[in-house]
Amino acid sequence: MLGIETSCDETGVALLRWEQDAPGNGLLSHTLYSQIKLHAEYGGVVPELASRDHVRKLLPLVREALGQAGLAPADLGGVAYTAGPGLVGALLVGASAARAMAWALGVPAIGVHHMEGHLLAPLLEEDPPEPPFVALLVSGGHSMLVEVKGIGDYKILGDTLDDAAGEAFDKTAKLMGLPYPGGPALAKLAEQGRPGTFRFSRPMTDRPGLDFSFSGLKTQVLLAWQQSDQSEQTRADIARAFEEAIVDTMIIKCRRALQASGAKRLVIAGGVGANKRLRTELAAAGEKDGFKAYFPRLAFCTDNGAMIALAGAIRLAHGQHQDESVQVFPRWDL
Ligand code: KG4
Ligand code: ZN
Numbered sequence: 001m002l003g004i005e006t007s008c009d010e011t012g013v014a015l016l017r018w019e020q021d022a023p024g025n026g027l028l029s030h031t032l033y034s035q036i037k038l039h040a041e042y043g044g045v046v047p048e049l050a051s052r053d054h055v056r057k058l059l060p061l062v063r064e065a066l067g068q069a070g071l072a073p074a075d076l077g078g079v080a081y082t083a084g085p086g087l088v089g090a091l092l093v094g095a096s097a098a099r100a101m102a103w104a105l106g107v108p109a110i111g112v113h114h115m116e117g118h119l120l121a122p123l124l125e126e127d128p129p130e131p132p133f134v135a136l137l138v139s140g141g142h143s144m145l146v147e148v149k150g151i152g153d154y155k156i157l158g159d160t161l162d163d164a165a166g167e168a169f170d171k172t173a174k175l176m177g178l179p180y181p182g183g184p185a186l187a188k189l190a191e192q193g194r195p196g197t198f199r200f201s202r203p204m205t206d207r208p209g210l211d212f213s214f215s216g217l218k219t220q221v222l223l224a225w226q227q228s229d230q231s232e233q234t235r236a237d238i239a240r241a242f243e244e245a246i247v248d249t250m251i252i253k254c255r256r257a258l259q260a261s262g263a264k265r266l267v268i269a270g271g272v273g274a275n276k277r278l279r280t281e282l283a284a285a286g287e288k289d290g291f292k293a294y295f296p297r298l299a300f301c302t303d304n305g306a307m308i309a310l311a312g313a314i315r316l317a318h319g320q321h322q323d324e325s326v327q328v329f330p331r332w333d334l
Helices: 038-039 047-068 087-107 114-124 165-175 183-189 213-227 232-261 275-289 307-315
Strands: 002-005 009-017 027-036 079-084 111-113 133-138 145-150 151-157 265-269 290-295
Touching: 002 047, 002 087, 002 307, 009 047, 027 275, 047 087, 047 183, 079 087, 079 114, 079 165, 079 307, 087 111, 111 183, 111 232, 111 265, 111 307, 114 133, 114 145, 114 265, 114 307, 133 232, 145 232, 151 183, 151 232, 165 183, 165 213, 165 232, 183 232, 213 232, 265 275, 275 290
Parallel strands: 002 079, 079 111, 133 265, 265 290
Antiparallel strands: 002 009, 009 027, 133 145, 145 151
C-alpha cells in the first residue's frame, strides 16, 4: 500500500506491507517533506503556497519511497490518500495524484479520513493496542476523545468547543512572540520555566462532560504576558504554566473518558501527542490508575504518510474502496 498525505503543510509518503494477520507486515519506507520554512515568514500556513509545494514534492517523494523499499510501481496493491479534512487545494493534489496512479496501475484507490489515520498510527508500533480503547486525538485542527470499539466503530465522547489543543499551543506561542510553528517552540521553552510562578485554569474540568475549550487559556496567557516584565525567564515561566494547564486538562478528561467507557487502554495521537510532558504524565497516570497508554513514535504523531497507508490498507482489507471520482472533503466528521 502506498500512502499519501497532503492535507496541510507536510507532504508525506510511505509504503506498507499489510495483509490481514499475515507475517512480515510492516512499514517498508517513509519519506516526508515539511513546508515549515515556506510558511514561516507569513506566521502560518498559506493554502495556495501549500498546494503548489505539494505538486512539486509529491512525485519525487513517491520515487524516493519506492527506491528505499526496493519496489517498482507495478508492485503496488493499492494507493491510499488523505481525502479530508484539510485544506481543499492541498487535499486535491494528493487525491488527484493518488487516483491517477491507481488508475494507471489498475489497483484500488482508498480515500482516508486524516483523523482515522492519526487514530490508527499507534498500530504501526510494536505491541499495538487492541480495541476497545479510548483515543485522545490532539492535533492542530482537532481535540477529541473517541471511544474505539473496533476499527471503523468510533464514538465521539468529547470534542473542542473552540480552539484545538495544537491551535492553542500555536496561538499562545505567537502572542508571546515565538516563531511559527509555535507549538513545539513553546514546549521547548517550557522546559526552562520554573514551576509555580504562574498558574492558569484547567478549563471545563469543574463540571461533568468530556468537551474541551482552550481559547480562554490563550486570553489568560495574553493578560499575564502583557502585565509581566516580558523577560526571557518570564516567557519560559508562562510557557510552563500554560503547558501544565493544558496537559492537566487533557489528563483529567482522559481519566473521565476511560472511566465512562470502562476501557483499560488509552491511545494518544496527533501532533500534540509529541508533547513530552503529556507523554510522561499520561504514562504515569496510567501506572497509577491501571490503564496502559500507547503513543506512536514522535515522527508518526505529526502528519505522515505511514498512518494513511495503514488506514487505507485496513479499509481495503475490509473491502472498502471508492469509485474513480476525485473527491475531497475539507470538512468531514470522523
Ligand atoms: O497532527 P499535526 O501534525 O497536524 C494536524 O493535523 O493539525 O499537528 C500539528 C500540531 C500543531 O498545532 C503543533 O503546534 C502541535 O501539533 N505540536 C505540538 C508539539 N509538536 C507539535 N504541540 C505541543 N507540543 C509539541 N511538542
Ligand atoms: Zn494531522
